[in-house]
Amino acid sequence: MKFTIVFMLLVLALTSCRSRQDAAITIDENAPATQSFFPVTNYIYGQIEEIKQAGINPIKIDSTQKNTDSTWLKVEELSSAFDAFLTPVIDSINLTKFFTESSFDDKTIGAYTFTYTPLPNLPDSISLQRWDVYVNPVTNTVKRIFMVKKDTDNRELQLTWQSDQWCKIVTITANKDGQESVSSVQTIKWNFD
Secondary structure (H helix, E strand, C coil): CHHHHHHHHHHHHHHHHHHHHHCCCCCCCCCCCCCCCCCHHHHHHHHHHHHHHHCCCCEEEEEECCCEEEEECCHHHHHHHCHHHCCCCCCCCCCCCCEEEEEEEECCCCEEEEEEEECCCCCCCCCEEEEEEEEECCCCEEEEEEEEEECCCCCEEEEEEECCCEEEEEEEEECCCCCEEEEEEEEEECCCC
16 A cells, blocks of 8 residues: 555656656747846946945036136035936836947957947937946956936036046037037046045
């Protein structure tokens, strides 16, 4: 009797295992590949948090065509200093239907460059025009981020974020003839080494 029960359990276990192995996995080769964007917004928030944790007050240097002025930026003002570049949230959830990613190994600057460019269906409500992420191929860390946006006054805003060191916000305006010029440059530096 014991032998029969053990035999039946063994047969049941073998047949149930076999049926799982015979199940075929179906892959739709025509399905579009999902893009995975580098989470730029989270990265910048992480950098801001590192500055706060280090207790560093960055220096902010404002330059226009006529004047240059500097001031120490309070830790509480860090997020607001970068507000223009923290929305929309750049990640794989929000922007994959509006932007496409391309990448290459840029030997001239020693970085893998990930470039995100808009698809033709970019709505007017998205002010982000494009962005690039530069990754050090040796350390596999972000070296730099570059972003281009248009603001509500149709000015072009460019952010260059040098990881763990500084960032620069360049504002470009166009005159009535459409000729563009740099109207201001704001540099925020937190690494003084």
